[in-house]
Amino acid sequence: MADEKTKLAVIDGETLMDMKLPPTKFCVDTLLPQGLCILGGASKIGKSWWVLDLCVRIAKGEPMWDLKTTGGTTLYLCLEDTLRRVQNRLLCITDEVPPNAFFATSAGTLSDCLCEQIRNFVKEHPDTVFVAVDTFQIVRNNSIDTSYANDYEEIRILKQLADELGICLLLVHHLRKQGDSDPFNKLTGTTGIVGAVDTAFVLDKSRRNADSATLYCTGRDVEDRQLELRFSKEEFVWKMLGDSMENREMLLPKEMELLVEFMKVQKKYSGSNTEFCERYNEYAGQAVSARGLKRLMNLWEYRLADFGVRFRSHRSNGARLLEIEYFFSAGDDSAVGDG
Known part of the structure; x- marks a missing residue:
């Protein structure tokens, strides 16, 4: 040993x-x-x-x-x-x-x-x-x-x-x-x-x-x-x-703003990254790759949570799965970009 x-x-x-x-x-x-x-x-x-x-x-x-x-x-x-x-x-x-x-x-x-x-x-x-x-x-x-x-x-x-x-x-x-x-x-x-x-x-x-x-x-x-x-x-x-930062609000990038808006409609999702990305692109009119979308989500995970979106990735039966939800109630919604 x-x-x-x-x-x-x-x-x-x-x-x-x-x-x-x-x-x-x-x-x-x-x-x-x-x-x-x-x-x-x-x-x-x-x-x-x-x-x-x-x-x-x-x-x-x-x-x-x-x-x-x-x-x-x-x-x-x-x-x-x-x-x-x-x-x-x-x-x-x-x-x-x-x-x-x-x-x-x-x-x-x-x-x-x-x-x-x-x-x-x-x-x-x-x-x-x-x-x-x-x-x-x-x-x-x-x-x-x-x-x-x-x-x-x-x-x-x-x-x-x-x-x-x-x-x-x-x-x-x-x-x-x-x-x-x-x-x-x-x-x-x-x-x-x-x-x-x-x-x-x-x-x-x-x-x-x-x-x-x-x-x-x-x-x-x-x-x-x-x-x-x-x-x-x-x-x-x-x-x-x-x-020098005072005119740069701590905003989400455009792709993540659209993700928050998408999840307000979607509410919950559980499935493959690829399928989720296809649904996101269809809603947002984007052409982001599944890998690119997931990378942005990982980078902005804690900021997304501030806007009511949380997620986790895991593997099941050899497949990579994503679970994501929008957890704010209707009365708690905050506008994306309020920083």
Whole structure:
């Protein structure tokens, strides 16, 4: 018998396609997902003010820039600050800090118990959703190795930790002084850092003394996005002036809108994918292939459920079958496209 360590844990494609996997969780809806994130910005640009505001708002479950947050315990490792400075900043941005927002001004490094410290904190506070490390440079290993491989490995350790704990782990990082047309190339270090994180943010100003800045966003679970921000010197928080996504509603693609309308008429169906696709095409006046339709349904499964359509695929007697239904009552119907 082969050693278990030498065997890959694999899953066949058919089983994978039929699995009901949960959608990505977000600390801040559409912006800050679960996983490992990094925020880059020049020194003294205001990164820490935003992270502090995030910690308080997520702990309270309050929106950030009209974006819904998932409330839960937060931990801010503010490793460049003293408790007095953190307290002064909190007094500037809020009248009330909830008891589930925690702060620490010292922590271990990647080679000296940092991961275990974070694990223990989450074990003590199982509703933890957000941990920020400010700054990443302080917790890195003391190594002269500045290679892509070293950057990638250090980030990979923290990504595994975030995935293991099911949290959003945000690293605050600096930018190099040299300019670049791609803001993500300005992050200090090699491209191994951006390549290994799930989501990357860069806060960048056109002029050093300007109040306004652009927050650039990219990642595996978020759309590429730019938010125009202004720092309020009265409230000491970043205010959003504009969002490149604000005119793009979270709508279904046309094929899925038609599917919802079709299921309002069909109500229920159980049978082959091919037959269902033929009925759909006849109703919708489309010429979508059964494979193409099923791919779109899988991609938009959770959004379809918001519009009252749920389905499952399974195999019976060697045949691939689809069960789909429209489960809203007449009084509960929501118009497709309301977003």
